[in-house]
Amino acid sequence: MKHLITTAGLDAAEIGNLLDVADHMAEINSRPVPKVPALRGRTVASVFFEDSTRTRLSFETAAKRLSADTMTFSASTSSLNKGESLRDTIETLSAMGVDAFVVRHKSSGVPEAVTQWTDAVVINAGDGWHQHPTQALLDAFTVTRSFGDGNTMQGRHIAIVGDIKHSRVARSCMDVFVKLGARVTAVAPSTLLPAGGLPGGVAVAHGIDDVVGECDVLYMLRMQRERMDSALVPELGEYSARFGLDPARAARLPAHSLVMHPGPMNRGVEMLVDPSHLPGSRILAQVANGVSVRMAVLFSLLGGAAAGLERGDS
Amino acid sequence: MAQKKRIVVKGGTVVNPGAVAPADVAIVDGLVVEVGQGLDGDDVLDATGCHVSSGFVDLHTHLREPGKEEAETIETGSRAAALGGYTAVVAMPNTDPAQDSVMVVEFVREQGRRAGLVDVHPAGCITVGRAGTALAPYASLAAAGVRIFTDDGNGVQDPLLMRRALEYARDLGVTLAQHCEVSRLTEGAVMHEGSCCSAMGVPGWPALAEELMLHRDIELVRLTGAPMHFLHLSTAGSVELVRRAKADGLPVTAEVTPHHLALDHELLAGWDPVFKVNPPLRTRGDIEALKQGVADGTIDAVATDHAPHAAHAKELPLDQAPPGMLGLETALGVLVTAVAPAPERLCELMSWNPARIAGIDDRHGRPVAPGEPANIAVWDTSEVWTVSRHALASRSTNTPYHGMELRGRNRHTIHDGRVVVRDRKALA
Numbered sequence: 022m023k024h025l026i027t028t029a030g031l032d033a034a035e036i037g038n039l040l041d042v043a044d045h046m047a048e049i050n051s052r053p054v055p056k057v058p059a060l061r062g063r064t065v066a067s068v069f070f071e072d073s074t075r076t077r078l079s080f081e082t083a084a085k086r087l088s089a090d091t092m093t094f095s096a097s098t099s100s101l102n103k104g105e106s107l108r109d110t111i112e113t114l115s116a117m118g119v120d121a122f123v124v125r126h127k128s129s130g131v132p133e134a135v136t137q138w139t140d141a142v143v144i145n146a147g148d149g150w151h152q153h154p155t156q157a158l159l160d161a162f163t164v165t166r167s168f169g170d171g172n173t174m175q176g177r178h179i180a181i182v183g184d185i186k187h188s189r190v191a192r193s194c195m196d197v198f199v200k201l202g203a204r205v206t207a208v209a210p211s212t213l214l215p216a217g218g219l220p221g222g223v224a225v226a227h228g229i230d231d232v233v234g235e236c237d238v239l240y241m242l243r244m245q246r247e248r249m250d251s252a253l254v255p256e257l258g259e260y261s262a263r264f265g266l267d268p269a270r271a272a273r274l275p276a277h278s279l280v281m282h283p284g285p286m287n288r289g290v291e292m293l294v295d296p297s298h299l300p301g302s303r304i305l306a307q308v309a310n311g312v313s314v315r316m317a318v319l320f321s322l323l324g325g326a327a328a329g330l331e332r333g334d335s
Numbered sequence: 336m337a338q339k340k341r342i343v344v345k346g347g348t349v350v351n352p353g354a355v356a357p358a359d360v361a362i363v364d365g366l367v368v369e370v371g372q373g374l375d376g377d378d379v380l381d382a383t384g385c386h387v388s389s390g391f392v393d394l395h396t397h398l399r400e401p402g403k404e405e406a407e408t409i410e411t412g413s414r415a416a417a418l419g420g421y422t423a424v425v426a427m428p429n430t431d432p433a434q435d436s437v438m439v440v441e442f443v444r445e446q447g448r449r450a451g452l453v454d455v456h457p458a459g460c461i462t463v464g465r466a467g468t469a470l471a472p473y474a475s476l477a478a479a480g481v482r483i484f485t486d487d488g489n490g491v492q493d494p495l496l497m498r499r500a501l502e503y504a505r506d507l508g509v510t511l512a513q514h515c516e517v518s519r520l521t522e523g524a525v526m527h528e529g530s531c532c533s534a535m536g537v538p539g540w541p542a543l544a545e546e547l548m549l550h551r552d553i554e555l556v557r558l559t560g561a562p563m564h565f566l567h568l569s570t571a572g573s574v575e576l577v578r579r580a581k582a583d584g585l586p587v588t589a590e591v592t593p594h595h596l597a598l599d600h601e602l603l604a605g606w607d608p609v610f611k612v613n614p615p616l617r618t619r620g621d622i623e624a625l626k627q628g629v630a631d632g633t634i635d636a637v638a639t640d641h642a643p644h645a646a647h648a649k650e651l652p653l654d655q656a657p658p659g660m661l662g663l664e665t666a667l668g669v670l671v672t673a674v675a676p677a678p679e680r681l682c683e684l685m686s687w688n689p690a691r692i693a694g695i696d697d698r699h700g701r702p703v704a705p706g707e708p709a710n711i712a713v714w715d716t717s718e719v720w721t722v723s724r725h726a727l728a729s730r731s732t733n734t735p736y737h738g739m740e741l742r743g744r745n746r747h748t749i750h751d752g753r754v755v756v757r758d759r760k761a762l763a
């Protein structure tokens with residue numbers, strides 16, 4: 022594995038290996054000084070063509086805890102329209118000496134294109150509606166570690182609720198969860214499901230009530246208000262009534278069930294209950310695990326020395 | 336007075352309607368003067384192993400001039416056409432300014448004359464500026480020699496305007512050509528709506544968007560009696576709609592592109608914008624239906640939709656890259672490789688039918704016979720060659736066939752009695 026562009030190229034064993042490395046990283050993060058020299062002298066560039074402070078900070082925190090140097094390039098795509106092409110941007114940064122690019126772009130396929138323009142490792146931090154592989158890995162880590170299931174999701178039922186069609190998180194998660202053996206149900210109106218169908222092994226439901234009484238994980242997606250403008254849903258109130266998590270539905274969740282959300286949450290739309298009142302909420306755990314999993318990805322792709330994980334930086 | 340040069344195409348098989356037979360062809364002063372055995376002349380072109388036919392006619396060429404000369408000029412596009420065996424091309428009107436006025440149309444035609452490699456026939460616009468709101472001045476443009484009108488790149492969305500356009504065009508004896516796409520169904524679309532686009536997370540271009548407008552227009556032809564041509568059909572459903580319209584005796588014609596006969600939507604999985612085209616590459620099932628349509632005569636013509644784009648313009652994220660691919664220099668090879676039609680059928684698809692649809696069958700798509708204009712292609716259906724984007728005459732390099740092996744290639748082209756391509760090399 023040279024790059025991490027999509028989860029499609031990962032099999033269950035490779036995913037398991039990354040999760041094992043993430044365990045190690047989580048242990049480092051629990052130390053009083055959560056910093057190791059594993060990637061000292063390496064440079065990780067966050068190239069974010071679409072704003073995402075949370076994901077960028079998560080990657081940069083991960084890189085810094087491994088002692089990599091970081092640089093940040095933030096640009097709205099409009100500044101590229103002033104002249105410099107995407108390719109010129111990547112080649113220019115590459116010439117400064119970058120070992121890994123962490124790329125976020127609103128257009129699907131950009132991280133794949135970037136691999137043609139640099140010898141550095143490319144990590145997809147979210148592209149269009151296509152993929153967000155580290156999100157799926159951190160979610161798999163969160164689910165398996167919460168249940169103590171090792172690296173498998175065998176026998177678990179995960180319901181992903183919301184705008185599947187426009188969600189890179191959903192595409193990556195469906196792929197990873199199915200590969201790890203979970204039973205996955207996509208819960209959405211047909212207008213928010215991909216027109217060309219779902220991946221093999223993913224079932225469909227058209228209301229949260231169909232799954233809330235028996236799922237092991239309720240994975241809520243952010244519902245964007247602009248979806249109403251394109252007549253994909255009539256109004257947010259109706260969406261909330263069919264697909265929102267309210268107190269009554271939360272009360273029907275099995276006691277062991279987890280509630281997850283990739284953030285940012287839309288309170289009052291898909292989340293009609295305060296997650297801090299839900300014992301099964303793993304929403305903040307997802308954020309913490311995100312750092313560990315991204316450390317694991319950076320460490321694995323950049324070929325960091327295992328010895329570099331053993332002691333804190335002096 | 337110096338004797339006029341006599342060109343002889345020697346040793347080939349002449350393809351005429353109902354007659355495919357070995358013969359030499361002699362040309363003097365722009366006309367075929369003799370077709371027979373053992374001819375000689377001042378300039379002999381070897382046609383051993385080749386077919387000799389009327390030159391090809393492309394119903395669908397984007398020459399980009401005026402407006403986008405960085406991608407193609409009328410001269411570079413004409414050279415690409417001549418290399419492909421074409422002696423005439425219909426230049427699509429989505430130039431800048433658009434070909435909706437006599438001035439622009441005459442400029443394009445004149446630039447074609449200056450290049451002197453193929454006849455360049457500008458298509459007019461159906462609506463002013465291709466904006467879909469007001470009819471272009473068909474009568475003035477027809478008086479300036481325009482025979483075919485289209486807003487190609489845009490479908491005419493307004494059904495009332497389309498009805499009026501057909502009624503008005505009918506009186507003038509010109510043909511309207513539709514790019515079938517209901518634009519509300521394809522907003523933001525990047526590729527064929529199917530399993531591949533759903534996995535990739537890009538907006539899809541459903542087959543319905545083409546078929547819905549095609550169906551509407553077939554019914555408008557039924558209502559008005561005006562002839563209509565359908566550009567670059569891409570779906571199995573479209574072939575069936577045209578088949579039924581023809582069975583009903585309606586005056587409709589249809590073209591397909593070589594790429595829709597050879598390439599499918601799964602090629603987009605590598606994210607290379609060179610495979611982005613409008614209408615998009617479809618499924619294997621659509622390809623088979625298009626081939627069936629080509630075989631049974633439902634499809635009248637193969638047209639390239641040659642659409643050059645400068646490298647920097649095409650090298651964008653897939654959703655932002657402009658659609659379109661080169662086609663003039665590879666059309667014959669792709670058609671022979673993908674479909675392998677018999678020589679007569681190939682000439683119908685590439686020359687005879689498109690010349691008639693374009694309204695230029697007085698000089699193109701003619702029999703190879705004494706007294707006829709010498710617009711001739713000499714092509715070899717057994718030559719195997721590898722396409723290189725660096726070895727094309729077009730100013731752009733966006734061919735989807737780079738590195739691909741094709742069977743079938745044009746060898747010589749004679750335009751208006753002049754050898755413009757000799758042994759796969761164009762005149763400088």
